[in-house]
C-alpha cells in the first residue's frame with residue numbers, strides 16, 4: 001500500500017492526552033499516513049520510510065476541524081437583516097421563516113450547488129468533518145429533500161424539522177409538532193443520524209421539544225438540542241436528562257445548567273459566530289471549563305445568526321473574548337467537536353484515526369488566534385487524500 005510521510009512538523013497537535021496540555025503537542029514530529037488512516041506518529045528522527053515524503057518545513061500541523069453544528073442547505077441570504085441588526089435591531093427566531101420561503105422556492109440542483117460550494121469553502125479553512133441540519137424546509141417534502149441533500153456530503157445529518165413553526169401553522173404549534181413527530185420524521189429518519197429541536201421562546205416549548213426528541217430517539221436518532229440562545233430556559237436540563245450528545249449555543253446559562261452539564265456526558269457546543277453576528281454577549285467559556293464542562297466550538301453556518309464558515313475565526317473569538325487559551329480553543333474545535341458528534345475516529349492525530357490533517361502556514365497553532373482573518377490553511381488531507389492546497 002502507498003504510504004505518505006508528513007515530516008519536518010515544527011509543532012504537531014495530536015490531541016492525545018497530556019497533563020496540562022489539552023493538545024498533546026509534539027515538537028519536530030512526523031506522521032505516517034497509510035490509506036485513509038494514520039499509521040504512525042512520533043519524532044521526525046525516528047520516522048519510518050514511506051512511498052512519498054512531504055516536508056512541512058517546520059510549520060504546524062493540527063487535526064482537521066470538526067464543525068459539529070451547521071445549517072448548509074438553504075437558499076437566499078439575509079444581508080439586509082444583518083445590516084439592520086448592526087444598526088440596533090435585535091435578532092429573533094422569526095427571521096428563519098424568510099429563509100424557509102427562499103429554500104422552498106429553490107430546486108434540488110440549486111440547493112446542491114450552494115451546498116457543495118459551502119463544503120469546499122469549509123475544507124479550504126481546515127474543516128474535514130461537518131454536521132449539517134435541515135430546518136429550512138418545514139414541510140414533509142422540503143425537510144426530506146434537505147436531509148437527502150445533506151446526506152450526499154456528510155454522514156452527520158441532523159433532522160431539525162422543529163426549527164420554528166412555519167407560517168401556515170401560526171397559532172397551531174402543537175399540530176405542527178404532530179406533523180414533525182409523524183410523517184416528517186418518517187420521511188427524514190432514513191437520511192439522518194441526529195434529531196434536534198430549537199427549544200427557545202419564539203420556537204418550541206420544553207414540552208414540545210421533549211415530544212420531538214423522544215420521537216426521534218424512538219426512531220433510532222440520537223438527540224442534540226439548540227437551547228439558551230436568546231435567554232435562559234429549561235432546554236439544557238432537558239438535553240442532559242435525555243442524554244443528548246450536545247447542547248448548542250448556551251449563551252445564557254444558569255448556574256444550575258453549568259452544574260448539570262459538568263456532571264453529564266453532554267458536550268456544550270459554543271458558537272461564537274452567533275454572538276458576533278447578533279451582538280449578544282459572549283459566554284464565559286473559562287468559567288465553563290473551570291467548572292468541568294466539556295466544550296466544543298462550531299461555526300453554526302447559516303444565513304441568519306452566523307454566516308461564517310471559518311473555524312479559525314471562531315477560534316480567534318473564543319480566545320479573544322471567551323477566555324479560552326489557544327490550545328483549549330483548538331482542542332474544542334477538533335477533539336471537542338468529535339465528542340459532540342460521539343466520534344472516536346476523528347479529532348486527534350493518533351494511529352488508527354482517520355488521516356484528517358491540516359498543515360498551517362504558521363509555526364504554531366497560536367497563529368490561528370494571533371493572526372485573525374488571515375488564511376493560514378496551507379494543505380488539508382481528508383481520509384488520507386490531499387483535498388486542498390492553498391497555492
Ligand code: NIG
Pocket residue numbers: 093095096099198226229274300302303304305306
Ligand atoms: O443555530 N437557533 C436557531 N437556528 C439557527 C439560526 C437560524 C437562522 O436565523 O436562520 C442558529 O442560530
Ligand code: FE
Pocket residue numbers: 069070071226300302
Ligand atoms: Fe443552529
